[in-house]
Amino acid sequence: MKLRLGLPKGSLQEATFNLFKQAGFDFTIRSRSYFPAVNDPELEVVLMRAQEIPRYVNEGVLDAGISGLDWILENEADVVEVADLVYAKSTSNPIRLVIAVAKDSNIKEVSDLKGKRIATELVRVTQKYLKENGVEASVEFSYGATEVKVPDLVDAIADITETGSSIKANNLRIIATILESTTRFHANKDAWADPWKREKLQNMAVLLQGALRARSKVGLKMNVPGDNLDKILDVLPAMKQPTVSQLVHSDWVAVEVILDEKQVRDLIPALKKAGAQDIIEYPLKKVIP
Amino acid sequence: MKLRLGLPKGSLQEATFNLFKQAGFDFTIRSRSYFPAVNDPELEVVLMRAQEIPRYVNEGVLDAGISGLDWILENEADVVEVADLVYAKSTSNPIRLVIAVAKDSNIKEVSDLKGKRIATELVRVTQKYLKENGVEASVEFSYGATEVKVPDLVDAIADITETGSSIKANNLRIIATILESTTRFHANKDAWADPWKREKLQNMAVLLQGALRARSKVGLKMNVPGDNLDKILDVLPAMKQPTVSQLVHSDWVAVEVILDEKQVRDLIPALKKAGAQDIIEYPLKKVIP
Amino acid sequence: MKLRLGLPKGSLQEATFNLFKQAGFDFTIRSRSYFPAVNDPELEVVLMRAQEIPRYVNEGVLDAGISGLDWILENEADVVEVADLVYAKSTSNPIRLVIAVAKDSNIKEVSDLKGKRIATELVRVTQKYLKENGVEASVEFSYGATEVKVPDLVDAIADITETGSSIKANNLRIIATILESTTRFHANKDAWADPWKREKLQNMAVLLQGALRARSKVGLKMNVPGDNLDKILDVLPAMKQPTVSQLVHSDWVAVEVILDEKQVRDLIPALKKAGAQDIIEYPLKKVIP
Amino acid sequence: MKLRLGLPKGSLQEATFNLFKQAGFDFTIRSRSYFPAVNDPELEVVLMRAQEIPRYVNEGVLDAGISGLDWILENEADVVEVADLVYAKSTSNPIRLVIAVAKDSNIKEVSDLKGKRIATELVRVTQKYLKENGVEASVEFSYGATEVKVPDLVDAIADITETGSSIKANNLRIIATILESTTRFHANKDAWADPWKREKLQNMAVLLQGALRARSKVGLKMNVPGDNLDKILDVLPAMKQPTVSQLVHSDWVAVEVILDEKQVRDLIPALKKAGAQDIIEYPLKKVIP
Amino acid sequence: MKLRLGLPKGSLQEATFNLFKQAGFDFTIRSRSYFPAVNDPELEVVLMRAQEIPRYVNEGVLDAGISGLDWILENEADVVEVADLVYAKSTSNPIRLVIAVAKDSNIKEVSDLKGKRIATELVRVTQKYLKENGVEASVEFSYGATEVKVPDLVDAIADITETGSSIKANNLRIIATILESTTRFHANKDAWADPWKREKLQNMAVLLQGALRARSKVGLKMNVPGDNLDKILDVLPAMKQPTVSQLVHSDWVAVEVILDEKQVRDLIPALKKAGAQDIIEYPLKKVIP
């Protein structure tokens, strides 16, 4: 039995492959092929445009796929969300679908869009949003480079932005946010109803989320004189107990703890002051609470 | 007064810029800009996807543009064809929109597509063709990589092919040709009705076609003893008279002629036999008959 | 005293350098040099074509080298195999030397090659194989691009294949496998007889194999309530005992174990069910049993 | 409150970003920007040429920066050295500023430079050195490619060398070393006097040095029969006690130790002889003694 | 006897080599060498930074060189200008050295710079300009990326701009133009006094300018009925007589003329109306009036 999985080709591909590799799934792509080999005989993988994956998952051509919430909505795909995976091309932040106009446009809010022309790659999502806001406007499909069309070709655009830098570079002004979107591991409803497939999907979700969690965490080990242990434990953040083990022929203990990498910046000086020695930090591949 | 012109960004861009440069229009693109500068103050140029140009020409946002016949039809754009320019990405041949299925599919002809699923970037053109052939089928928009979708995701595709090599490499079989398409210099109807714009468009067409014609032609010059001139003229292809001028203080004449480069392969040996000397071939930038 | 080592330049170079780096040997190549610096004063390294390394090891110009079994045999090099290192350009699989013909050729088995022409980069290995199979045929040296020579230039080829994709892409059919080949760390016989060199070679082999082994393994740590320890140990594969240590001021134990990364996919859900908490997975650089 | 930090753009940039990332500071550069985002709200970062950083630190435009000692001296910058960070473009060695002449020049020592012309990017440092050596010579600013100017354009150069290979490739001979230089984390005096900034700088220094130290070290773990522990401890280098913990239900102990990666080459065979089993080596991100 | 010539390495190199090639001087650069071979035994060429060439020409280390007027002035080089060659990196326009400030700065004119800090690569030229305008300000040497230093590091910059797009992209405002600069072929005074060198320099100037002139011109040939010649001559711009030759056995004449390529856009339609046939346009390598 196999699970048929659609993964995004293009700008999200490398980030997706890296995450799956860290989770234990290693793909080999023969040049120009859309069907990568994978080191799990229970998987069958197809690369395709992120835009189309939810459609094929919805129709059951695929059992599951990775795509953004934005494209799930645009395809009006009635699918099961297996896991919300917060990663994107260049940062780990959600992306936003925003409506933008020229900086000096007199369109100030959504209601000003009445009767205007709006270009977007996400026509249905945009139309739905305008309808909900009671605005009638013409929404046209844009094949790309949407952000340069204002103001010469259209009055406004509805476009995806990750850091806002493209919006800024094109002298645009955001007037509304239609939605925030993250990457979703989603499944076909029939596949989810199948016990073998559901268990496989859930196991994959555990591994993918464990890998994602490990990215912002590190392991910290240190040796501590037994007497100082309480001081050290005070310094460590209020979290699950660290692992403490007695050293042989010695009254020192070894303390080991998993932390957010960001916390380490402030903790290490504090730990040293509290008497910790031989502090080492090591990288993690997965963290499962 | 300015003529507003849309040129294709992407795969056809370099070929288009080269042709315009040869025709005398030189573009300077600042990096990542969509509005190249041009050495003709009467032009204002926008780069955009070839797919969208006919739509904007039709609506009058642009006065004229360069795109393929396939996209003019897909946009159902009611535009004026100013010139048919036979050039493409890698060859000088027309491209074709074909319907293809897996090599071993039992779909043999168009009528077999009844009830099947067809992926294509040109949904309307494909739907129209099927309707004309009395076939009801589901045609869905493909964001790209259409040729790998058969047979796993869809039953057939309607895709553009220039040399047929992608069709072959994906083990597909062509069952029908929907249309042949070449690049078209096309104009908005109102722009065409404006005398200044129409003259500008016609002049540009003369230069672009003169440049295209020059690509397959060369100039040939040779010296010939006056007595041999008739023999030489016999060898030269049955075309417009060559230019013959008498040399000073000599009974030799200079003969100059414009030829298809392909003819030169066979002519040069024949010309030498007929007594021509000092044959030189030189390149051309434009040829206007 | 120094050990003189030949490493493959070209397609296997990056994979080889990565393996040595992981094993603790770090090379610095000055651009275009064939003599990289290395952080081990007991080594002297020469980069050369994998094809030639066994010849120079055999002759004693080098003490040891890294090359494929195929080239050791082609050079008829009488060398000592220090370690079999299963890694290659793009995968971790052995490569094969196969005889292939055009898909529609009427050559079906080795005996059909009688009197035919065969192109190969490994002339001697191929001749030996044919002789052992009682077939007389003409074997000629190919400088490369061997797989496109069938059927226009020769009747068959004997060529290396890693994934079979080039065989497939050129419409060839495999009729026989001459040998399977992996990368070998091999030494000159006199070098092997020298006690200092032999010990150095054996130590290097331990490190290289330890690095290779670590690639498919991970470390797993978890905390377990003392009562559940037996359940956890039941879940863990039948292997060497995991490392279990008592936590201080607590009746929990810490369990640590080294596993194949592939096993982790199925184990983690099982471990959680059996009561393990705070499971972390960490990467390894070497594993030495 | 923010600390304003200058980091080197160009050849040292990638190495610097990698080190900071390992230390826990992650930069995101928007293309062509000089103001990278960073995951620490207390930092504000500017990219600029290494040559200019000490000048702006000295003047207080920046609170602190990363640059070489050579450029701190050339700028005559009166700054506080927070940490000496031994890393460079391609190796981990200090770089040297040397005076070099053509191999066959009759300039043999510094005193022979009297009245000669010397090209250098570090005019002041070179002038100071010559003055201290009682030599009067003309020192001129070189915009780059300094090493090819001898002997055609100048008599000698004072140039930076990391591996000496450029000196060699240009047929030059070194006659003196003006200084050895390493990368310095340095601060403005007023910033250093501010308690918040000083603590931030000191904490960053601990993390950066911890990251640098971890690069040449690895963690080693092994299981040892209790009886053999002393033998194992004898084999381990004379350093801080390793961490030894008793295994549950067993008379084996687990030994864990942090070592220089170079030592591992010789230790692993010795540890195995002394009875260690299941030796694993794992990578480190930081080591703080 | 040889003429020693300095050519700019880096951003102007390719444009310079192309111009010299068109002028008949063909350089072969061995990789990473600064001494290209040239197909003229009377030349000896050195590549160096444009910034330094005028200094070495001034000192007589070079006989002549190619650099910008800006760098001739910055080096205070007392050299002979052999030819003004109007070409640059990406366009054929002069470049400008401008003073720019942040868009929203309250520095409005040069006098507002009093007491401010200005970064520039051309320190002396800038200081001289400020002095001439009676402004005292601090001018500091910038190693590059000058345009991003405003307003964080300095108050104003004096920077080179070719199209103004970098000024715009960095939100700067130009408050003054210090100078316009073009590329200059310049010579050392002693070299100019030497008759052989002066003649060589003058001949090279004729060829370089002939090549530059040819870039904006094309040759046009057409056949004209003898009766229409006057009409055709009326259409052709008021310039030197075109070349008219009588065709043999015919009352047609051939007309040949050299034109600015820009004129061709309008002339070709006019020529056709006036009865010209078989118009061809051909490229030129040099034009010498």
Add this chain to the structure above:
Amino acid sequence: MKLRLGLPKGSLQEATFNLFKQAGFDFTIRSRSYFPAVNDPELEVVLMRAQEIPRYVNEGVLDAGISGLDWILENEADVVEVADLVYAKSTSNPIRLVIAVAKDSNIKEVSDLKGKRIATELVRVTQKYLKENGVEASVEFSYGATEVKVPDLVDAIADITETGSSIKANNLRIIATILESTTRFHANKDAWADPWKREKLQNMAVLLQGALRARSKVGLKMNVPGDNLDKILDVLPAMKQPTVSQLVHSDWVAVEVILDEKQVRDLIPALKKAGAQDIIEYPLKKVIP
């Protein structure tokens, strides 16, 4: 009927394709294919390694091919030389096969090679040369990077050199030149005996040589007052008469001549002095005397 032609893949490919294109034969290579399409239906082209082409021409698998004299000799191919085409990778000079040793080797002349080891890609040619010089030595096949093998791996090498720069960069000294080699258009003997094929080959040779000749030549045109014609003719090199034609309604003549581009450097100033005006130089595609 078709002529089967082998063209060199790899380092000589681009230069060969450019020459054929100029001669009128335009190849289109589909990516990774070895069978380019060509705009001459009488040709069938195969790309292969230059080393192998003479072997396949000799055996009649190909009718003709392009390769170096060196490889024709190494293959002991008994073929017909159709044309000697002097072009190579980077220059237009012949290449040489030389024997080289380390600069400080005590091998001074060919006779010193007795009993030594020589690495080369051209084993047979080298062996033949040594035999003719009465020297017995061991010649071994080198797969590449031959020039770095001296002195560590072999005593001498026989290697191809185009500019000598690789010899120099590797500190080698040339002790003998085995042969000079240029590119040869060569044919199979049976193909040559076939009248249709022989004529095709000869016609191609005329076109290829015409294209090669045109590369170093230019066309020059000028207007001259009738009275000055003799002066002008005196200045022009002693060659075939230039083409002189009388201008209409004028006592000026037009003079046109084909010259070596190198001559133009000196001629243009002389022509101007002799009264020529409006001199233009134009490029040539073929010159056939």
